[in-house]
Amino acid sequence: MxxxxxxxxxxxxxxxxxxxxxxxxxxxxxxxxxxxxxxxxxxxxxxxxxIRVGSQPVMLDLPGDVLSYSFPRDATRGGTTARARGGTPDGGAGGPVMSGEQVAEDLLAAGFPRLDTSSDHSNVTDKATLDAFARSELAALRGTVVIPSVRIRLGSGTTPALLGTTVRLRIKDVWFSEGLDARYRVVGIKVTAPERGRPETADLYLEEAD
Structure with a gap:
């Protein structure tokens, strides 16, 4: 670039x-x-x-600091192919430069539908760079996209500075009768200010930790 x-x-x-x-x-x-x-x-x-923050995971429990949770699974938000569209070179009459099509052959072979994704990069005219964009975007969006989220009660151990932190999420309720015990990395935070009769809370958006 x-x-x-x-x-x-x-x-x-x-x-x-x-x-x-x-x-x-x-x-x-x-x-x-x-x-x-x-x-x-x-x-x-x-x-x-x-981004990685901290050496030890933050413990989040339900019952406990976790007030609610969601594990949405949506295949339509992902994709099995990707192309990146660039700009038109100076004096070019052939239109914008396009990357090659990147295809998740393993997902298609496993029965996933063909879902095309694309992105625009109007100031890029180098095909190799656009190919790199397409590969990166397909890696991020391939298959079913799952973004778990939990709503927690903010306190001394759970502050808004959790972005990049690894959390150990433990849930035991009717949906997880055997108990869930898994590690995730915090990739997004939305804080809700306290109101009368309701404490300050934060929605944490997670991805599976390595």
Whole structure:
């Protein structure tokens, strides 16, 4: 990837494009108060291939800090093929540059339907770069997409600074009569402010930990 003076590419857009290439990386902006000056600081954090925080998992239990959970499974949000569409080269009459089609042959052979996915990268005209985008996107979206989420009660041990943390989720209820005990990584957080009669809570969006 290369950016030229005058492209006016947004920083967020450029970071997203670079992160989507192989082998990829994760990024986030951490906001905090400088303890000396009191000024608000925004720190861009990068980590490849993923952001990892802490050496020990945070324990989340139901019954306990976990108030509710969801394990949605939706094959229509994933895909079995991917193509990346780029920009049109200067003076080009053939239209935008396209990547080769990336296909999850193993999923199709296993009976998954053909679900095509595509993405746009209007400032990219290099086919090899577009091929890398398509491979990366297919790896992220292949098959059935499952994004577990849990709603927790925020406390001293469970704070909004959990992004990238590994959690050990233990659930025992009517759906998990034998008990669930699994490790996940926190990839998203949505905090809900406290209201009368209801404590401050956070929805944690998870992915299976390695």
């Amino acid at each position: 290369a950016y030229s003076d005058g492209d006016e590419t947004l920083v967020e857009e450029a970071i997203g494009q670079l992160a989507a290439m192989e082998p990829g990386f994760e990024h986030r902006i951490a906001v905090y108060r400088d303890p000396v000056t009191g000024r608000r600081v925004r720190l861009l954090q990068l980590s490849s291939p993923t």
